[in-house]
Amino acid sequence: MTSLRLHVHQLFDGQQVLDHQVLTVTDGTITAIDNDTSNADDVISAFVVPGFIDLQVNGGGGVLFNDSPSLEKLTTIIAAHHQFGTTGMLPTLITDKIEVMEQAADAMAAAIRSKVPGILGIHFEGPHLSVAKKGTHAEEYIRPISDREWQVLSRKDIGQILVTLAPETVSVADIHRMVSLGIKVCLGHTNADYPTAQAAIDAGADGFTHLYNAMSPIQGREPGVTGCALLNDHASCGIIIDGHHVDYTAAKLALKTKPKGKVFLVTDAMSTIGTNQTEFSFFDRTVYLRDGRLTSTTGELAGAALDMISAVNNSHHGLDISFEEAVRMASKYPANYINQSGIRGELKVGQAADFLVLNQEHQVISTWVAGKPVYNA
Structure with a gap:
């Protein structure tokens, strides 16, 4: 058992900002927080905040998860996102062949066995989607659920599983089975x-993927999926705040409508993160990065060139919320959604020592996972 006492000049613990606190980290967990600075092992003379948790990450470091999923590629992806404050993620597999889903599950199991820092589980975005709202997903792989998919979804060695689906393509019984x-x-x-x-929500679905994007809109005579997302207080919504996917006014409306804690930030990041x-290439198309926006040769948005610290800063400045609330949207709220409340998402005794050191411009100086630095600027 090894302990490290870190004297932090300014600490946001997820609730409040405190000055001159000492974090004691033992075997990756915060075991004490006090103000006895006389016996600290090291000093962090900057601003420390909880690490970010990204539940929708398609790639990074020049790698897309869909491209031959492997332990090596997962390691590359999360290392790229460590630079921008992500300490936990659900690598996301976009609609693809069942063989690729199986490879992705095997890679995830290997990452968890190897204790790759920050890998919490897997997000299957598809393949049970609406062709009408497929966005950049490959239509040829959109399909009904099969026994082979159920074999993947029933695995217990791949961490937390999150599935994005279109409820018009999956039965209420199957949604209930997934939740069970x-x-x-x-x-x-x-x-x-x-x-x-609403029938899907009643069956146990409790989230909405990239609110406003690729879902039927709210209208006066048909509230659509967007109306369902805004009306159900217990359901959470991921949202992409990059200035391209969602107008800031629409995002403000979501924050005003939803209870606090029920909107969290995601990046929907592609392979460009951490690279030039x-x-x-993306399936049979090419995706181009222009002015911060990723667009496919077929015209639609193709994921995002967004990292978590940028999403946080965009939210602080564009949504008229405090920086601390923007941090909660990237840490506490996504942790709560995947049932990690009390485990990570805040800096409190008993929680994982996953945190960031930020400079005065709110950019990442260093990223720590389980009490160890995984990135230094």
């Missing part, structure tokens, strides 16, 4: 009407 397996079910890439979406990459 411990899967978090989010509605997305869906053109469902309000009653169909300006284009990449």
Whole structure:
């Protein structure tokens, strides 16, 4: 058992900002927080905040998870995102062949066995989606659920599973079955009407993927999936705050409508994160990065060139919320959604020592996972 006492000049613990606190970290967990600075092992003379948790990450470091999923590629992806404050993630597999889903599950199991820092589980975005709202997903791989998919979804060695599905393509019974397996079910890439979406929520789905994007909009005579997302107080919504996917006013409306804690930040990041990459191949298309926006040759947005610290700063400045609330949207709230409350997402005794050191411009100086630095600027 090894302990480290860190004298932090300014600490945001997820609730309040405190000056001159000493974090005691023992075997990756915070075991004490006090103000006895006389016997600290090291000093962090900057601003420390909880690490970010990203539940929708398609790639990074020049790698897309879909491209031959492996332990090596997962390690590359999360290392790229460590630079921008992500300490926990659900690597996301976009709609693909069942063989790729199986490879991804095997890679995830290997990452968890190897204790790759920050890998918490896997997000299957598809393949049970609406063709009408497929976005950049490959139509040829959109399909009904099969026994082979159930074999993947029933695995217990791949961490927390999150599934994005269109409720018009998956039965209420199947949604209930997923929830009974411990899967978090989010509605997305869906053109469902309000009653169909609400039936899925009643069956146990409790999330919405990239709010406003690739879902039937709210209208006066048909509330759609967007209306369902805004009306159900207990359901959480991921949102992409990059200035391209969602207008800031629409995002403010979501924050005003939803209870506090029920909107969390995601990046929907592609392979460009942490690289100078300006284009990449994606199935049978090419995706180009122009002015911070990723666009496919077929015209639609293709994920995002967004990292978590940018999402936090965009939210602070664009949504008129405090920096601390923006941090909660990237740490506490996504942790709560995947049932990690009390485990990570805040800096409190008993929680994982996953935190960031930020400079005065709120950029990442260093990233720590389980009490160890995984990135230094």
